[in-house]
Amino acid sequence: MKTDVVIIGAGPAGLMLGHLLHQAGIGIVILERKSAAHVLSRIRAGVLEQVTVDLIDQLGLGDRMHKEGLPHDGFFLADGARLIHINMTELAGHNVMIYGQTEVTRDLMDACDARGVDVIYEAEDVSLHDVNSDTPSVTYRKNGVEHRLNARFIAGCDGFHGPSRQVIPASVGKAYERVYPFGWLGILADVPPCHEELIYANHANGFALASMRSKTRARYYIQVPLTERVEDWPDDRLWDELALRLGPETAEHMTRGPALEKSIAPLRSFVFEPMRYGSLFLAGDSAHIVPPTGAKGLNLASSDVAYLSKALIQFFKKGLSEGIDTYSQTALARVWKSERFSWTLTTLMHRFPNEGEFGRRVQIAELDYIAGSRAAQTTIAENYIGLPL
Ligand code: FAS
Ligand code: PHB
Numbered sequence: 001m002k003t004d005v006v007i008i009g010a011g012p013a014g015l016m017l018g019h020l021l022h023q024a025g026i027g028i029v030i031l032e033r034k035s036a037a038h039v040l041s042r043i044r045a046g047v048l049e050q051v052t053v054d055l056i057d058q059l060g061l062g063d064r065m066h067k068e069g070l071p072h073d074g075f076f077l078a079d080g081a082r083l084i085h086i087n088m089t090e091l092a093g094h095n096v097m098i099y100g101q102t103e104v105t106r107d108l109m110d111a112c113d114a115r116g117v118d119v120i121y122e123a124e125d126v127s128l129h130d131v132n133s134d135t136p137s138v139t140y141r142k143n144g145v146e147h148r149l150n151a152r153f154i155a156g157c158d159g160f161h162g163p164s165r166q167v168i169p170a171s172v173g174k175a176y177e178r179v180y181p182f183g184w185l186g187i188l189a190d191v192p193p194c195h196e197e198l199i200y201a202n203h204a205n206g207f208a209l210a211s212m213r214s215k216t217r218a219r220y221y222i223q224v225p226l227t228e229r230v231e232d233w234p235d236d237r238l239w240d241e242l243a244l245r246l247g248p249e250t251a252e253h254m255t256r257g258p259a260l261e262k263s264i265a266p267l268r269s270f271v272f273e274p275m276r277y278g279s280l281f282l283a284g285d286s287a288h289i290v291p292p293t294g295a296k297g298l299n300l301a302s303s304d305v306a307y308l309s310k311a312l313i314q315f316f317k318k319g320l321s322e323g324i325d326t327y328s329q330t331a332l333a334r335v336w337k338s339e340r341f342s343w344t345l346t347t348l349m350h351r352f353p354n355e356g357e358f359g360r361r362v363q364i365a366e367l368d369y370i371a372g373s374r375a376a377q378t379t380i381a382e383n384y385i386g387l388p389l
Contacts, residue, residue, distance in 0.1 A: 003027040003118075004316060006138045006151040008126055008164055010039055010119050012101060013284030013301040014157035015108035019059045020309035022117045026316050029149055031123040031140055033158075036109055043188055043261045045101040046211050046219055047072075047198075047295035049386030052104070052302040053097050061107050068214065069099035075384070077349070078201035078247055079367040084377075091374070092381035098198075100213045101298050128154055128167045132278035152279065153312065153324075157301075159285040160270070168277045180267040180291060180346065181353050182206070184221040185228065187238055191257035193218040194250055200293070200349050201246050202363055207293075207350040208245035210254075218255070221292075223350050224264060235259050267291040269343050271335060274328040275304070281327060283308050288335050293349060294342035299386055304331045306389055334387060341383040 005021055007014045010032035018030045032039065048069070056062045073089040089095045112119050123140040130136045131154060138149045156164020165173070184207075193212035201208040207223035220242050224233075235258060243251035270289040275282045284301030307330050311323025348366055352359060370376045 001029070001147065002150045003029050004151060005153045005155055005312060006031065006149050007155045007157055008128075008138065009157035009159055009162060009284075009286070010036075010109070010121065011157060011159060011284065011301070012104055012108070012298055013286075013305055014155070015105065015112065015119075016055055016059070016302065016305045017155055017157060017283060017309055018117050018119070019061070019108060019111065019115070020055070020305065021312060022115065023059065024309075024313045024317065026312065028118065030112075030117070030119040031126050031138065031149075032119060032121045033123060033126065035121050040102055040106060040109070043100075043102060043186065043219075043263070045292070045295065045298035046098060046213060047299075048097040048099055048104070049299040049302070050094055050096075051306060051386050051389060052299050055302050055306060056104065056107070059111070061111050064103065064107055065097065065099050068103070069097045070212070070214070071095045072098055072197050075198040075200065076195070077367060077370065078199055078250070079364055080201070080203050080247055082371070083199065083249070084367065084371045086377050086380050086384065088381040088385050091378040092385050094385040096295075096385055098212060104298070126158075126163060128156075128163060128280065131167055131280040134279060136279045154280045155308065156280055156282045156286045157284050160289055162286050164280060164282055164286050165272055167280065168272075172274070172277055174273050176271045176273075178269040178343065180269075180350070181226065182223045182350060183226055183228070183264045183266045184209075184292065185224045185230070185233055185238065185264045186219065186221045186262065187235070187259045188213070188217065188219050188261040189257040189259055190216060191218050191255040192216055194246065194254040199246060199250060200345070201250075202349045202351075202367065203245035203247070204360070205241065205245055205351070208242055210242070210246055210250065226266065228264065230262050230264055233262070235262075238262070265292070267346065269339055271332070271339055273332060275331050276324070276328040281308055281324070283331075287331075288339065290339055290342035291346040293346040294338065294384065296338040296342050300335055300338050303334050303386075303389060307331050334389070337383075337387055345380075
């Protein structure tokens, strides 16, 4: 089979890129290792920057998002004694949209069927060939039958554990990484959220986040040591710890209920350079990972796709290579600024085992400064709503 672009991975990056290229009349095939149901079963991001909202609107797929999504003008930082409001709309001129990644993925998947976007699920042993040439190809097995897809370009949207990044030679690629000494234990429950907006709390016991998926479905997280397992945290123990870390004022409004989902995600900061090698482009988690504190993971996948789709459309429709030649440096400039913000907020809001009491007092002092500084709050607001493309 021959096509213009083979996209590996049907997560948000792969599906958004596939739709944007298909909409421009460029031939694409998306290869996904898992079933559609498995992809939808992953509970991940909850906050959409305007860049993600705009892409979904550009595809004409925003109806449900605008109907069911929750626009939020601000969020809170809590230090155990008070709630510090960061009013993004007032300080930085924009809000964010609360709409789960699962719902974004569902909308994109449903539209693939309706628009004839070619997605092959349960594609096994996806392998990339001749990526440093103008005639790359991808092989895979489906229902026991081997297939080969010849293409002009390959887009590696296969996440942190996918094969695309691995084919870039060690002499060409370089990884930058910081692994955090803790993870996030998340719980999803069909109970009303404890507050209208998100609350990020730094408590002596550790970080906690009160988020949501809708006015009837809450999403919470607490920082846990990497040695913890989900079975160590029965619902009651988790609800008790959340009430403690979020503080008595917030806990009063917390409604408990059975976990629909409970999982522990490790935290890391990771960037791989370059994001292009020959005819292979990386986009989304295949190239970078951020700790979810800044709600940037999904939104960085969106900005990569915004840059890459424009560059590929320029190549196929106008024969111009400037976009694809500058994609890596353009995307990485925004990636690193989001990495910086995510690392900064993670460092401010989590308890680090070797930081001791001095580190804790410095965190409390910084939160105290933020509480009284419009400039500090504006910096946080600008980064949280997402820097311009
Ligand atoms: P994805 O990982 O979503 O998608 C990659 C796809 O490629 C997957 O469907 C995978 O099955 C497929 N794939 C992998 N190997 C393949 C192969 N060999 N062949 C074919 N297909 C293959 N971000 C936030 O902003 N907030 C959060 O709270 C948050 N929580 C997260 C929790 C967890 C546990 C994880 C892992 C990530 C979280 N993220 C969060 C980040 C997450 O939302 C990602 O940024 C987002 O999914 C990025 O989308 P993609 O780049 O499409 O990668
Ligand atoms: C979520 O609702 O899953 C969420 C929200 C904000 C974050 C991380 C996760 O920073």
